[in-house]
Amino acid sequence: MVRPLARIAxxxxxxxxxxxxxxxxxxxxxxxxxDRWAEQAQRxxxxxxxxxxxxxxxxxRNGVPLAVSQEFYHIGIAPNELANPRSTGQLxxxxxxxxxxTLQQELRSKRWIYFNGPFTATQVERLRRLDGIHxxxxxxxxxxxKTLARPIIGGLSPDGPAGAAGLELALxxxxxxxxxxxxxxxxxxxxxxxxxxxxxxxxxxxxxxVLTIDAELQEIAERGLEEALRAMNAAGGDVVFxxxxxxxxxxxxxHQSGTRGAGVPRASTFTDPFEPGSTAKLFTAAALLMxxxxxxxxxxxxxxxxxxxxxxxxxxxxxxxxxxxxAGNLTLARTIQVSSNIGMAKFSSRLSPEExxxxxxxxxFGTLTGAEFPSESRGRLARPDKWQPKYTRASMAxxxxxxxxxxxxxxxxGAIANDGLLLTPTxxxxxxxxxxxxxxxxxxxxxxxxxxxxxxxxxxxxLKGAVGEGGTGEEAxxxxxxxxxxxxxxxxxxxxxxxxxxxxxxxxALFPADHPQLIVIVKIDNPQGNYYGGLTAAPVTxxxxxxxxxxxxxxxxxxxxxxxxxxxxxxxxxxxxxVSMARIxxxxxxxxxxxxxxxxxxxxxxxQSVREAALALHRRGFRVNLRGLGRVSRxxxxxxxxxxxxxxxxxxxx
Amino acid sequence: xxxxxxxxxxxxxAVVARQTAALRTARRLHDLREERSNLEAxxxxxxxxxxxxxxRQVLVPVAERSLGLHQPADSEFVLFVVPAPVTxxxxxx
Numbered sequence: 001m002v003r004p005l006a007r008i009a010x011x012x013x014x015x016x017x018x019x020x021x022x023x024x025x026x027x028x029x030x031x032x033x034x035d036r037w038a039e040q041a042q043r044x045x046x047x048x049x050x051x052x053x054x055x056x057x058x059x060x061r062n063g064v065p066l067a068v069s070q071e072f073y074h075i076g077i078a079p080n081e082l083a084n085p086r087s088t089g090q091l092x093x094x095x096x097x098x099x100x101x102t103l104q105q106e107l108r109s110k111r112w113i114y115f116n117g118p119f120t121a122t123q124v125e126r127l128r129r130l131d132g133i134h135x136x137x138x139x140x141x142x143x144x145x146k147t148l149a150r151p152i153i154g155g156l157s158p159d160g161p162a163g164a165a166g167l168e169l170a171l172x173x174x175x176x177x178x179x180x181x182x183x184x185x186x187x188x189x190x191x192x193x194x195x196x197x198x199x200x201x202x203x204x205x206x207x208x209x210v211l212t213i214d215a216e217l218q219e220i221a222e223r224g225l226e227e228a229l230r231a232m233n234a235a236g237g238d239v240v241f242x243x244x245x246x247x248x249x250x251x252x253x254x255h256q257s258g259t260r261g262a263g264v265p266r267a268s269t270f271t272d273p274f275e276p277g278s279t280a281k282l283f284t285a286a287a288l289l290m291x292x293x294x295x296x297x298x299x300x301x302x303x304x305x306x307x308x309x310x311x312x313x314x315x316x317x318x319x320x321x322x323x324x325x326x327a328g329n330l331t332l333a334r335t336i337q338v339s340s341n342i343g344m345a346k347f348s349s350r351l352s353p354e355e356x357x358x359x360x361x362x363x364x365f366g367t368l369t370g371a372e373f374p375s376e377s378r379g380r381l382a383r384p385d386k387w388q389p390k391y392t393r394a395s396m397a398x399x400x401x402x403x404x405x406x407x408x409x410x411x412x413x414g415a416i417a418n419d420g421l422l423l424t425p426t427x428x429x430x431x432x433x434x435x436x437x438x439x440x441x442x443x444x445x446x447x448x449x450x451x452x453x454x455x456x457x458x459x460x461x462x463l464k465g466a467v468g469e470g471g472t473g474e475e476a477x478x479x480x481x482x483x484x485x486x487x488x489x490x491x492x493x494x495x496x497x498x499x500x501x502x503x504x505x506x507x508x509a510l511f512p513a514d515h516p517q518l519i520v521i522v523k524i525d526n527p528q529g530n531y532y533g534g535l536t537a538a539p540v541t542x543x544x545x546x547x548x549x550x551x552x553x554x555x556x557x558x559x560x561x562x563x564x565x566x567x568x569x570x571x572x573x574x575x576x577x578x579v580s581m582a583r584i585x586x587x588x589x590x591x592x593x594x595x596x597x598x599x600x601x602x603x604x605x606x607x608q609s610v611r612e613a614a615l616a617l618h619r620r621g622f623r624v625n626l627r628g629l630g631r632v633s634r635x636x637x638x639x640x641x642x643x644x645x646x647x648x649x650x651x652x653x654x
Numbered sequence: 655x656x657x658x659x660x661x662x663x664x665x666x667x668a669v670v671a672r673q674t675a676a677l678r679t680a681r682r683l684h685d686l687r688e689e690r691s692n693l694e695a696x697x698x699x700x701x702x703x704x705x706x707x708x709x710r711q712v713l714v715p716v717a718e719r720s721l722g723l724h725q726p727a728d729s730e731f732v733l734f735v736v737p738a739p740v741t742x743x744x745x746x747x
Contacts, residue, residue, distance in 0.1 A: 064705070070698050071691045121695035128688060144702040145709070219710050479729035546728050
């Protein structure tokens with residue numbers, strides 16, 4: 001029999017061995033394999049997710065949202081998890097707009113039902129708390145006005161959040177944010193919980209872009225163009241509004257046959273060159289003046305409206321005719337006024353092809369304008385060595401054998417309005433960070449001085465004649481304001497050939513006549529009936545300008561307009577018509593003459609709710625521009641700084 | 655020994671309480687995010703409807719049909735000229 005002491009020693013040894021084994025195993029798990037097991041435990045308890053970043057928004061120049069990113073949802077349904085399939089199913093049917101019998105059938109027969117949607121947060125609001133309903137959130141692009149400026153804005157790729165066309169593509173790197181990363185906690189049932197401490201990297205939203213587009217003017221242009229195309233049964237058309245003082249494109253409307261009412265039209269203002277016809281005569285006139293090949297009294301014989309122009313020494317001729325037959329001689333000014341092809345063809349013979357080419361090139365034809373649009377066309381301007389001698393020179397002078405986009409034409413007319421200085425047209429006015437900080441502000445970008453201010457003034461005088469009495473663009477003229485302009489009518493050139501009986505009518509306008517604030521280009525493809533630019537595009541221009549003037553929201557400096565126009569009429573413009581109304585000039589907001597308006601300190605509202613802040617600012621007579629919701633973080637002008645009542649105070653809240 | 659047990663229990667209770675509070679806060683945060691998302695969606699929808707309702711596409715036909723109005727020619731309206739903004743320290747004319 002073994003002695004008790006020995007047994008105790010054996011038991012003790014056994015215990016010690018067990019403890020040693022446990023310690024050894026613990027050491028193996030903790031010290032040698034610790035990292036691996038910790039990682040596995042972490043994986044079971046947590047889940048790493050990508051936090052999508054909000055894509056920057058696109059606004060018009062007045063802050064009207066044109067494209068914003070919004071949370072949308074896809075819905076997955078697990079029928080076996082539904083607590084009450086019938087009532088939940090009926091709720092789903094109502095919220096998602098799915099017929100109840102269809103949904104009922106699917107709930108019975110499938111283990112998983114997926115609705116891609118995407119559905120808005122409002123649509124899924126009542127579904128969030130229900131068992132068996134699984135929501136997948138993602139940011140999607142939302143265009144508050146589905147059609148407004150869509151050819152220019154473009155869209156996103158169907159495969160992902162990247163820009164695919166238009167400004168969405170051109171500004172993609174600015175608009176796209178940086179996705180964040182977070183770790184979510186999971187419970188035993190696999191339910192996920194947000195935890196603020198587990199965000200590894202916050203998503204950085206993309207920057208917001210304020211465009212130069214004026215939503216109101218854009219709507220005027222789109223509506224005006226659509227009505228005109230319908231009335232004229234035309235194949236398509238374009239409208240461009242440009243501010244010649246800074247190159248900012250204010251409105252761009254495009255329509256092509258087959259897209260009216262359905263689908264998004266092409267941004268043909270940028271992409272489709274056309275032969276401008278007589279609207280391009282001014283550029284050859286500019287070359288003639290720059291090279292001093294014509295004096296104010298120089299004239300050419302009008303040939304009674306039809307001229308057999310010799311093009312070779314062997315006697316081959318080209319017949320050039322004028323729509324507006326003119327007797328006697330034509331000066332250059334009169335040639336532009338009546339839009340004489342014969343006059344321009346004869347005057348252009350005083351230029352070498354190189355001189356004519358260089359002037360057209362200097363006005364920006366045949367090259368990209370530099371505007372932020374991804375698929376802009378260069379247009380068509382052949383090198384002089386490719387020209388057919390005499391023939392092409394005359395064609396170019398009449399606006400043929402030359403392809404220009406409406407935006408190029410607007411920029412070129414902008415140079416004439418801007419004393420000869422060609423500016424890069426732009427669509428981007430400002431770029432702001434998500435917190436509202438200004439990152440970029442557009443400044444006019446001069447390309448080159450094309451003509452001297454004196455010659456630009458002479459060209460504007462020619463344009464005054466073209467829309468004056470006896471000019472081809474008379475129909476564009478307003479009653480109370482004067483504009484400058486030039487009509488164009490060209491045989492349509494498509495697929496490498498001219499189409500007999502089809503025309504492109506166009507009109508280029510500078511408004512108002514003195515210190516122009518707007519360049520308007522209207523182009524109409526293949527209008528039926530009257531096809532002359534002066535009878536089609538010119539009246540459309542007038543109607544759109546009248547609407548722009550009557551609108552309170554279109555950015556026209558009306559004070560400058562009135563003062564300048566009074567001066568014009570007083571000197572050389574037409575007398576006010578019988579129907580014109582008296583001008584009444586009031587200061588607004590109205591202040592009695594003896595009341596002095598003094599600056600007031602902007603109230604300190606940081607830390608207050610936006611409601612309280614807005615109330616405080618309104619009480620002091622300030623206007624409020626709100627950026628964000630929640631508590632106010634800062635204002636511009638900052639609190640305490642003096643500002644005049646009526647000043648817009650921008651309030652940033654988080 | 656009892657003291658150690660009490661310290662252990664106290665520590666364990668503190669951890670549980672802290673975890674519970676954290677989870678409650680996380681749920682609240684989640685709810686607030688959902689609410690903000692709902693409100694933003696509603697705001698976007700309202701903005702879209704306001705934009706549509708105040709667009710020329712809707713207003714002009716209604717004004718023409720119901721009120722007998724028409725788009726004015728430039729001879730049919732009067733501009734009230736707004737003077738240039740007054741700079742600080744300068745009296746309004």
